[in-house]
Amino acid sequence: MLDSSIFDRMIQKLSLWIELSDEDRAAIGALPHTIRMLAAGDFIVREDEEPTHCCLLLEGNAIRHRASGSGGRQIFSIQIQGDVVDLHNSLLHRADHNIQTLAAARVALLPVGAIRDIVAKYPMVGQAMWYETLVDASISREWALNVGRRDARERIAHLLCELAVRLLVAGQANGTDFYLPMTQEQFGDALALSPVHVNRTLMALAEDDLIERRFRSIRILDHARLARVGDFDVRYLHLDRALQTDPILSQSQWFTARKV
Amino acid sequence: MLDSSIFDRMIQKLSLWIELSDEDRAAIGALPHTIRMLAAGDFIVREDEEPTHCCLLLEGNAIRHRASGSGGRQIFSIQIQGDVVDLHNSLLHRADHNIQTLAAARVALLPVGAIRDIVAKYPMVGQAMWYETLVDASISREWALNVGRRDARERIAHLLCELAVRLLVAGQANGTDFYLPMTQEQFGDALALSPVHVNRTLMALAEDDLIERRFRSIRILDHARLARVGDFDVRYLHLDRALQTDPILSQSQWFTARKV
DNA sequence: CGACGATTTGAAATCAGTCAAGAGCAGTGG
DNA sequence: CCACTGCTCTTGACTGATTTCAAATCGTCG
Numbered sequence: 001m002l003d004s005s006i007f008d009r010m011i012q013k014l015s016l017w018i019e020l021s022d023e024d025r026a027a028i029g030a031l032p033h034t035i036r037m038l039a040a041g042d043f044i045v046r047e048d049e050e051p052t053h054c055c056l057l058l059e060g061n062a063i064r065h066r067a068s069g070s071g072g073r074q075i076f077s078i079q080i081q082g083d084v085v086d087l088h089n090s091l092l093h094r095a096d097h098n099i100q101t102l103a104a105a106r107v108a109l110l111p112v113g114a115i116r117d118i119v120a121k122y123p124m125v126g127q128a129m130w131y132e133t134l135v136d137a138s139i140s141r142e143w144a145l146n147v148g149r150r151d152a153r154e155r156i157a158h159l160l161c162e163l164a165v166r167l168l169v170a171g172q173a174n175g176t177d178f179y180l181p182m183t184q185e186q187f188g189d190a191l192a193l194s195p196v197h198v199n200r201t202l203m204a205l206a207e208d209d210l211i212e213r214r215f216r217s218i219r220i221l222d223h224a225r226l227a228r229v230g231d232f233d234v235r236y237l238h239l240d241r242a243l244q245t246d247p248i249l250s251q252s253q254w255f256t257a258r259k260v
Numbered sequence: 261m262l263d264s265s266i267f268d269r270m271i272q273k274l275s276l277w278i279e280l281s282d283e284d285r286a287a288i289g290a291l292p293h294t295i296r297m298l299a300a301g302d303f304i305v306r307e308d309e310e311p312t313h314c315c316l317l318l319e320g321n322a323i324r325h326r327a328s329g330s331g332g333r334q335i336f337s338i339q340i341q342g343d344v345v346d347l348h349n350s351l352l353h354r355a356d357h358n359i360q361t362l363a364a365a366r367v368a369l370l371p372v373g374a375i376r377d378i379v380a381k382y383p384m385v386g387q388a389m390w391y392e393t394l395v396d397a398s399i400s401r402e403w404a405l406n407v408g409r410r411d412a413r414e415r416i417a418h419l420l421c422e423l424a425v426r427l428l429v430a431g432q433a434n435g436t437d438f439y440l441p442m443t444q445e446q447f448g449d450a451l452a453l454s455p456v457h458v459n460r461t462l463m464a465l466a467e468d469d470l471i472e473r474r475f476r477s478i479r480i481l482d483h484a485r486l487a488r489v490g491d492f493d494v495r496y497l498h499l500d501r502a503l504q505t506d507p508i509l510s511q512s513q514w515f516t517a518r519k520v
Numbered sequence: 521c522g523a524c525g526a527t528t529t530g531a532a533a534t535c536a537g538t539c540a541a542g543a544g545c546a547g548t549g550g
Numbered sequence: 551c552c553a554c555t556g557c558t559c560t561t562g563a564c565t566g567a568t569t570t571c572a573a574a575t576c577g578t579c580g
Binding site for chain 1: 308326328329330332333334336348351352353354356357380383386390391393394395396397398400401403404405407408409410414451452491493495496498500
């Protein structure tokens, strides 16, 4: 029964983008896979490798990142439960970035060939996966904008909003409180800020009663104001369909205001 | 005869990623389309619109960009001849960024429905298009790294390398000399630098004999050194297949050194 | 020729980075 | 049960790359 639910989150995630038929769902549920436990910091895929498997994140978090020649590191996205973590790399034959767990994680490894097969036989599944990679690209663009054109305060506020919303959508948080197993240094690598400055800015946000911090847990105190500070506009997450189909979601603080 | 060649560049571009059969090519060639001339600065797609057409850039250049709330603008990519410019937006139903011409351009507009049809009927065409969007996402990630983790000098050098290589691959330049109808302000928006600093840095690169400038034409004087300065590693462009099939390309200065 | 936008140059202001040291909090092993 | 060790987080002082503001020059086009 554990086995039957392994793909539930993946189906749920793909269903955000497109309506999947029972056959589509069954096909996903029947994907060959290997479950594996990973320790914190394990690499799921390394840059320049030819991936043989595509990885579904069942539990835990992962980051996608790449290092610059001068030693800097840029994190491109933070993956959460239910994310199909390296569709990109699998389909491109050669990984152009690293994927690494943040903490202990449980993953399902899907052979790349099986992905190609299901895409060929079940066009809607293929479309959903394509959509998934497109949304991922949209997030990358937003991060480029974040890092390029927002100051430290805006950047951090923006990232916190994104995480809160994505965790909410994934059914793992209530949109207000969440915990992230990331050091401030890793935060800095995602935002292109020094760890020291991340620290100061987080404290400033708390000082301004926008958030509350306890260890690595964050509580958002004022959703609307944090979104304003972070110049956060959910549209880039392309959740339109999710909002139509999920009544709970559409009632969250993030979407009721509708001042977008 | 003009008509028959309209899709040549698109076919050439998609063939970079995957082998297309004659049928696939014929199907692309038979896509319904409207040719349109655009003036400099015209919007091809506006953020938040629902695109009805997908745009193939026949002549001229375009930029994809989005503004932040505080007035800054981030350019996500510079599109060149032959690029299918808004697959993303067309498939996502709602545009999450703007696409705008840099100079006068000639484009072919393809109805979104026709794209969906060809993808459904010709899986290899669909794969090639998917691949195209994946490479595009890879470029977005590289730009995030560029903007986040490289200093002004590195950033500019990196962008110049990317443009030289992409124009070479598109058969529009020799990999050394090229012309770009961009102001330094637009350069700055792509690199998240102020126009003033773009200017100073370009002059410094010329001063160091890495490039030569005349108006908006650039000549690269030392490919290897510029790549080193810009921390430029072509792999993110995923040109492996192109290098195997195109002997001219593989002999260019960018690929012979092979110090990657 | 005149005018407007783009580029160039200079000087001052600033956000964020670096360096360095101390404090807090595990987990380890004696 | 309590040092000890090793991270992360926090804080302060200094530094520096880049921005901003402002003015001059250049180039192109009507």
